[in-house]
Amino acid sequence: MSDIVNYTKDKFLGGKIKILQPKNGFRTSLDSIFLAASINLKKNNSILELGCGVGTILCCLMKREKNIEVYGVEIQKSISEIAKKNLKENNFNGRILNSDIKKLPKEISNRCFDQIIFNPPYLCNNVFFDTKNYSKQISIKENHITLKDWIEIALKRCVDGGEISFIHRTERLGEILEAFSSKAGYIRILPIFSKKNKNSGRIIIKAKKGSKSNLIILPPLIVHKFKKKNNNEFTKKVKKILFNGEII
16 A cells, blocks of 8 residues: 655755654654654653654654653554664664554553653644645645644643654644643643744644643744745755754
């Protein structure tokens, strides 16, 4: 079923990690690097990434802190195998499991984690998305698992007081807050702007399970410098995140 046949090996964090990924399938984007940079890591944290893809986020986290317990779940078997290879080739220890997040293996479903991370498909199932690439479609468009499902599964697998972090389209913020309901608080929203004169297209959402603290909107992350000419040069802050591995 997979139509992935060619791969590239790409450098991230200024060459600190190297990631094998499909040439024509869904590839690591800025979203993944920004999400990884937003995670508040602590020694001995247990971390579960739902839909881990080729393992880029997990590799970014382990480059910052090796004393963490890492699990990744990926529904596409070929992609999960690449994730295992990427962890090994970057000298990181972690468990990658090939599974539907609605049918998690007992190794994961029988426990909870300090941190749950995910970068889910951002298109609703009823939105038309024209591609014959199965790997890309399953990564970008929701199928039998809705955004609400992703959040509910994350809440179920998170310890009380633990943190859930993910990135999504700004326009779906209403759905996200409704899905959290009263089950999580201390919700922090980081708007991401392509340029300072543009509307926010993405947000990073972080919430603590069981918290009753108020919602906070954080200062925005602006990706590109604003210039009169069409220019996509990164801002200083974003350069430090992408090439030096700094946190947000």
